[in-house]
Amino acid sequence: MKINANKSATFSNKAKFRVPFGTVSITDDARELIDRALKTKWVTRGKYVQEFEEKFARLFGVKEAVAVSSGTDADALACAVLYDYGARRQDEIIIPALTFVATGNAVLQAGFTPVFVDVSRYTLNMDPKKIEQVITPRTRAIMPVHLMGKPAAMDEIMGIAKKHKLYVIEDAAEAHGAEYKKRKVGSIGHMAAFSLYAAHIITTIEGGIVITDDPRMADILRSLRNHGIEGKFQFKRVGFSAKMNEIEAAIGIGNIRIFGQILSKRRQNLLYLIEKFKPFEDYFITIKEEPHEKIGPHAFSIIVKEDAGFTKDEFVRYMENAGVDSRNLFYSIPTQCENYAFLGKKLGDFPEAEYCSDHGTHIGIHQDIEREDLDYVAQAVADFLKTKR
Numbered sequence: 001m002k003i004n005a006n007k008s009a010t011f012s013n014k015a016k017f018r019v020p021f022g023t024v025s026i027t028d029d030a031r032e033l034i035d036r037a038l039k040t041k042w043v044t045r046g047k048y049v050q051e052f053e054e055k056f057a058r059l060f061g062v063k064e065a066v067a068v069s070s071g072t073d074a075d076a077l078a079c080a081v082l083y084d085y086g087a088r089r090q091d092e093i094i095i096p097a098l099t100f101v102a103t104g105n106a107v108l109q110a111g112f113t114p115v116f117v118d119v120s121r122y123t124l125n126m127d128p129k130k131i132e133q134v135i136t137p138r139t140r141a142i143m144p145v146h147l148m149g150k151p152a153a154m155d156e157i158m159g160i161a162k163k164h165k166l167y168v169i170e171d172a173a174e175a176h177g178a179e180y181k182k183r184k185v186g187s188i189g190h191m192a193a194f195s196l197y198a199a200h201i202i203t204t205i206e207g208g209i210v211i212t213d214d215p216r217m218a219d220i221l222r223s224l225r226n227h228g229i230e231g232k233f234q235f236k237r238v239g240f241s242a243k244m245n246e247i248e249a250a251i252g253i254g255n256i257r258i259f260g261q262i263l264s265k266r267r268q269n270l271l272y273l274i275e276k277f278k279p280f281e282d283y284f285i286t287i288k289e290e291p292h293e294k295i296g297p298h299a300f301s302i303i304v305k306e307d308a309g310f311t312k313d314e315f316v317r318y319m320e321n322a323g324v325d326s327r328n329l330f331y332s333i334p335t336q337c338e339n340y341a342f343l344g345k346k347l348g349d350f351p352e353a354e355y356c357s358d359h360g361t362h363i364g365i366h367q368d369i370e371r372e373d374l375d376y377v378a379q380a381v382a383d384f385l386k387t388k389r
């Protein structure tokens with residue numbers, strides 16, 4: 001099935017990579033809206049941003065959506081809302097050790113201290129059994145990440161949050177369209193932050209959005225995205241400059257129209273590749289879908305098993321030479337990112353996250369990847385394994 005949009009860009013050189021990591025769909029109706037915005041010269045936040053927010057909220061079945069300039073800003077603004085709910089600077093927000101570094105950076109940018117919890121290599125997500133150990137009197141929120149679009153353990157997380165009177169901010173940057181026990185990911189916590197960066201299912205090229213069912217939180221988010229403005233020109237909070245513009249919103253409106261097609265193509269690709277990797281189970285742990293969930297596929301994670309007999313680097317190099325682009329499966333932020341050394345954690349403190357990083361990679365399964373490309377990937381893996389026997 002071809003998506004009804006012009007293929008405009010891939011994230012890597014198509015000449016070098018037969019199977020590129022990411023893609024972006026820009027629809028013809030988005031081009032028309034962009035032209036109109038340019039003609040009227042109303043290009044900063046206006047009616048298209050509002051339309052995009054309303055459509056996004058409707059898609060997720062929530063009351064409010066507030067568009068901002070990136071997924072990182074979406075995370076940071078959602079955290080900063082908590083200052084209106086009794087939080088103080090340096091208070092703690094619990095996040096998984098394994099995630100894109102933006103999650104940790106956003107917590108710091110909002111003035112909080114990130115406190116990390118290890119993940120499971122089988123789910124890639126925060127291990128709920130380890131959360132209560134790190135709760136202190138300064139903890140204000142838990143921010144689970146639905147990595148690769150696989151839902152975090154939301155029942156357990158919401159239960160812990162309720163018991164300890166904490167807020168839950170879902171980092172759903174990579175999880176558009178994912179479902180957990182028939183509920184849309186992003187509609188379960190108090191707020192959820194999405195990235196609209198080009199690699200994601202709904203994109204505005206650069207951008208982010210926070211959704212919530214709480215109109216007060218939404219008003220605070222609107223204030224925070226414009227330096228804490230309230231009324232015409234009063235500044236009530238320490239805010240950010242994180243507004244979305246009309247051009248970005250126009251692309252987002254086009255993407256919402258084809259959201260169902262993009263999601264279903266990505267899900268077909270995910271489920272097909274899970275099947276294709278079954279013969280390689282002795283060597284790799286790959287992302288899996290459990291009966292209680294629907295993954296909103298961002299990419300396909302592949303972790304080399306301990307006794308596989310080869311390294312992740314050997315595997316990635318082979319695949320890259322075969323034209324399959326990939327990215328590392330992130331890092332254990334507190335122990336593998338130098339810029340977090342100030343937290344005083346040491347290698348070995350987050351063994352599962354460190355394992356995923358040292359042994360894991362992820363490859364594209366986006367809407368411009370066809371079944372024959374996935375057959376090609378599986379054949380390349382089989383050929384690689386032959387070289388190791």
Ligand SMILES: Cc1ncc(COP(=O)(O)O)c(C=O)c1O
Pocket residue numbers: 070071072073075099100102103145171173174195196197207208
């Ligand atoms: C888990 C996670 N959180 C936050 C972000 C930040 O999003 P952005 O790149 O739009 O700032 C990303 C980016 O993809 C992400 O993967």
